[in-house]
Amino acid sequence: MLQTAAARYERVKVTTTSKGELLLALYEGLFRFLKGAQICFERGERVRGRELSSKAHAIISEFQIALDPDKAPELCAQLSALYDFCLDRLLQGSAKAEAQPIQDVIRVLTPLYDAWQQAVPEAARQGICNRAE
Numbered sequence: 001m002l003q004t005a006a007a008r009y010e011r012v013k014v015t016t017t018s019k020g021e022l023l024l025a026l027y028e029g030l031f032r033f034l035k036g037a038q039i040c041f042e043r044g045e046r047v048r049g050r051e052l053s054s055k056a057h058a059i060i061s062e063f064q065i066a067l068d069p070d071k072a073p074e075l076c077a078q079l080s081a082l083y084d085f086c087l088d089r090l091l092q093g094s095a096k097a098e099a100q101p102i103q104d105v106i107r108v109l110t111p112l113y114d115a116w117q118q119a120v121p122e123a124a125r126q127g128i129c130n131r132a133e
Contacts, residue, residue, distance in 0.1 A: 020120035027113045030059045031106065037093070038102040046097040053094045053102065060086050060105075082108065 017025075033056040040049030064083040069076040086105045093101030 018120075018124060020116075020123055023116060024113075024120055026059055026062070027109075027116060030056055030109070031113070033059070034102055034106050038099045038106070041093065041097050041099040041102065044097075049097060050094045053090050056102075056105070057087060057090045057094075060090070082112070 033052045037049045037052035037056060040046075040052060060083050064080055064087075067076040067079055086108060089101040089104045093099070093105075
């Protein structure tokens, strides 16, 4: 019963949250997984590090899939290249169970996340962000 109520709450939360807020939540989860993977690899916890790295990989893959080159071809090309770099570094980090490639992904994506943190509230103020569909 409690699990069903929690699942309903999450569905309502996702469907009533703006796309920008969902994007920020995904970035927060992404960084949580990346930092967790980094710590695990530093401690020699290969299996858990790979699990967390895989979750980060899935989020970045979704970011890449969501790009719409019809709306902003140049921006999408640049973001796609950035995401390709990050996905490659995650695979390298997982294969070797090394923290440095994970740190590279964090370093590269942090400025993008910082920009979204500023842009999303501004877009909401201007009425640009739509609710999730």
